Amino acid sequence: MPMMSTMKVSGRDKIFLAFNYSFVILAFVLVAYPVIYMLSASISDPKLVGSGEMWLLPKGITFEGYERVFQNKSIWTGYGNTLLYTVVGTAINLFVTLPAAYALSRKDLSGRHFFMGMFIVTMFFGGGLVPSYLLVKELGMVNTMWAIVIPSAASIWNIIVCRTFFQTSIPKELQEAAQIDGSSNLRLFVSIILPLSMPIIAVMALFYGVGNWNSYFSAMIYLNDAEKYPLQLVLRQILVLQEMSAMAGGTIDASTASALNNKAEIAALVKYAVIIIATAPIIAIYPFLQRYFVQGVMIGSVKG
Amino acid sequence: MREAGGVIKGTVLPEREKGRNKTWRRIVLNWELYLFIAPAFFYFLIFSYGPMYGIQIAFRNFVPTKGIYGSPWTGFDHFIRFFDSYYFWDLLWNTFSISLYELAVGFPIPIILALAFNEIKDGYFKRTAQTITYAPHFISVVVMAGMIITFLSPSSGIVAHLIGWLGFDAPDFLTDPRWFKTMYVFSGVWQSAGWGTIIYLAALSGVDPGQHEAAIIDGASRFQRVRHINIPAIVPTMTILLILNMGSLLGVGFEKILLLQNSLNMEASDVISTFVYRSGLVDAQYSFSTAIGLFNSVINAIVLVVVNQAVRRTNENSLW
Numbered sequence: 001m002p003m004m005s006t007m008k009v010s011g012r013d014k015i016f017l018a019f020n021y022s023f024v025i026l027a028f029v030l031v032a033y034p035v036i037y038m039l040s041a042s043i044s045d046p047k048l049v050g051s052g053e054m055w056l057l058p059k060g061i062t063f064e065g066y067e068r069v070f071q072n073k074s075i076w077t078g079y080g081n082t083l084l085y086t087v088v089g090t091a092i093n094l095f096v097t098l099p100a101a102y103a104l105s106r107k108d109l110s111g112r113h114f115f116m117g118m119f120i121v122t123m124f125f126g127g128g129l130v131p132s133y134l135l136v137k138e139l140g141m142v143n144t145m146w147a148i149v150i151p152s153a154a155s156i157w158n159i160i161v162c163r164t165f166f167q168t169s170i171p172k173e174l175q176e177a178a179q180i181d182g183s184s185n186l187r188l189f190v191s192i193i194l195p196l197s198m199p200i201i202a203v204m205a206l207f208y209g210v211g212n213w214n215s216y217f218s219a220m221i222y223l224n225d226a227e228k229y230p231l232q233l234v235l236r237q238i239l240v241l242q243e244m245s246a247m248a249g250g251t252i253d254a255s256t257a258s259a260l261n262n263k264a265e266i267a268a269l270v271k272y273a274v275i276i277i278a279t280a281p282i283i284a285i286y287p288f289l290q291r292y293f294v295q296g297v298m299i300g301s302v303k304g
Numbered sequence: 305m306r307e308a309g310g311v312i313k314g315t316v317l318p319e320r321e322k323g324r325n326k327t328w329r330r331i332v333l334n335w336e337l338y339l340f341i342a343p344a345f346f347y348f349l350i351f352s353y354g355p356m357y358g359i360q361i362a363f364r365n366f367v368p369t370k371g372i373y374g375s376p377w378t379g380f381d382h383f384i385r386f387f388d389s390y391y392f393w394d395l396l397w398n399t400f401s402i403s404l405y406e407l408a409v410g411f412p413i414p415i416i417l418a419l420a421f422n423e424i425k426d427g428y429f430k431r432t433a434q435t436i437t438y439a440p441h442f443i444s445v446v447v448m449a450g451m452i453i454t455f456l457s458p459s460s461g462i463v464a465h466l467i468g469w470l471g472f473d474a475p476d477f478l479t480d481p482r483w484f485k486t487m488y489v490f491s492g493v494w495q496s497a498g499w500g501t502i503i504y505l506a507a508l509s510g511v512d513p514g515q516h517e518a519a520i521i522d523g524a525s526r527f528q529r530v531r532h533i534n535i536p537a538i539v540p541t542m543t544i545l546l547i548l549n550m551g552s553l554l555g556v557g558f559e560k561i562l563l564l565q566n567s568l569n570m571e572a573s574d575v576i577s578t579f580v581y582r583s584g585l586v587d588a589q590y591s592f593s594t595a596i597g598l599f600n601s602v603i604n605a606i607v608l609v610v611v612n613q614a615v616r617r618t619n620e621n622s623l624w
Contacts (some may be wrong), residue, residue, distance in 0.1 A: 016525065016527045027497070031437050034494075035440075049460070052460075052462065095343065099339075109334060110330055119348055122348055124551060125604075126355065126356065126601060130358075130590050131354075131355035131359055132358075133584070134361075135355055150351070153351070156348075185336035185340075186339075189340070216444070221585055235444075238450075239454075240446065240450060243453045243454075279443055297499075297503055300503075
């Protein structure tokens with residue numbers, strides 16, 4: 001009898017596992033296919049891509065798309081600007097987030113609840129788009145890099161993640177020992193806490209860095225000179241505006257667009273190449289850093 | 305009562321005084337910690353509370369040359385104008401329906417995917433599947449919009465070809481208003497379902513293996529164990545995320561909508577936040593746009609509180 005029941009159970013489980021594997025494989029294929037398709041399309045003959053003959057592996061290999069992208073000056077300017085904004089922005093993010101999170105993790109900080117409450121309110125209620133815009137304008141930051149990096153200097157979510165890390169991963173004894181030794185909080189933070197916090201610093205740099213690299217909206221509303229546009233804004237002209245105005249029957253207003261060849265097929269080829277070039281840096285390093293990203297989300301999920 | 309108060313005052317004050325001294329000593333001793341928190345404090349004060357203060361222009365007729373204080377008060381005129389406008393109900397409907405559609409499709413899929421990942425014991429396959437499904441999270445919203453536009457192009461997009469091979473005529477996804485919401489929701493699922501599993505997998509990793517062993521001895525099948533052990537283990541996470549999602553019902557992914565919007569699909573794609581952007585920053589109707597934005601934030605806050613309250617009545621997993 002016991003034998004029988006084990007057999008029956010494993011039979012049911014086999015069906016379940018078969019469903020389970022099929023589901024995961026389906027998800028895997030659905031996510032991977034568009035990525036593979038874009039990679040192939042970026043090096044295939046645009047005629048074969050447009051007609052649907054190329055649907056998985058590259059056909060009629062050509063690197064013209066990449067050549068045109070590399071010749072395009074505004075893409076390189078955009079790349080440079082994005083690098084600058086990402087590095088400066090992320091440095092500011094870390095400078096604001098880490099010390100504040102550490103201070104908030106200290107139980108002996110009077111007014112801790114006041115600060116935390118004040119920060120958390122901003123998660124659920126804000127002034128909205130226009131008052132924020134008017135403020136940035138009032139501060140004279142419009143059309144400068146500061147309009148991109150300062151208004152997004154910290155995220156309350158990341159401060160909470162860091163605070164949780166400091167609370168759970170740094171032994172309290174270290175702080176007590178340092179205080180008995182008479183060393184200041186600044187020294188304690190810089191020479192003891194920070195070196196022990198490399199994992200969370202990496203996570204924060206990655207979270208903020210990716211966010212800065214990918215953002216377009218503040219650049220769109222605050223920057224006027226095309227010379228200062230980050231990559232995402234240049235991409236918006238190539239990938240979205242051009243296409244949308246063609247569909248809606250409007251005129252192409254993007255100087256970037258006209259700089260590129262206007263033949264539809266070449267334009268499509270350029271689009272795939274541009275998508276790959278813009279996304280490659282992040283997608284290429286991500287599998288190596290996946291552990292840190294996942295860690296960041298997990299620390300954030302601990303209710304604290 | 306007053307006498308009792310007096311008695312307490314008489315006996316407790318010295319204690320409290322001592323406590324106050326201690327607090328002051330602690331503040332002085334840890335003065336550097338206030339320096340640590342200062343950048344964040346001033347950042348939130350200026351860039352979050354500053355705009356909140358600026359909300360008052362919703363009740364004024366803001367003229368840039370006169371400044372906030374010089375502009376005349378108008379009371380609720382801007383709100384009334386918005387509520388009476390012909391597009392009010394369209395905007396509200398689009399915003400709510402996109403959010404609810406997104407919630408109905410986008411909320412359960414990461415949960416199912418996480419449960420499925422959790423049942424796979426083959427380390428290599430599991431890791432590969434996770435790495436691949438997480439990756440789209442890092443694609444920028446601009447590139448995402450570009451991908452949607454090229455894939456769904458009616459003449460050369462691969463989706464049109466695939467539908468054609470199946471023997472159907474592909475609709476024009478990008479310009480047909482009936483397809484806008486579906487396009488928006490499913491591209492969002494493609495991009496974030498994998499990443500969304502992480503938080504559930506964290507909760508699942510905390511399940512006590514002893515529970516599963518006991519269930520196996522009792523003859524429970526894998527499916528039964530998932531249903532009765534794993535799902536209850538992630539209910540708290542689910543509840544919290546659901547409350548947070550409900551709190552942003554009117555805060556749909558505005559950046560992506562703005563990029564996918566065109567004059568042909570406007571009737572389905574115009575939501576409150578894109579309207580705020582257009583009327584405020586493109587047409588420079590500062591006060592009117594701020595009023596609409598305020599309406600939006602207030603509704604969000606109310607929904608959050610109501611949902612949290614409802615959850616608190618039924619179980620203990622509420623936000624506060």
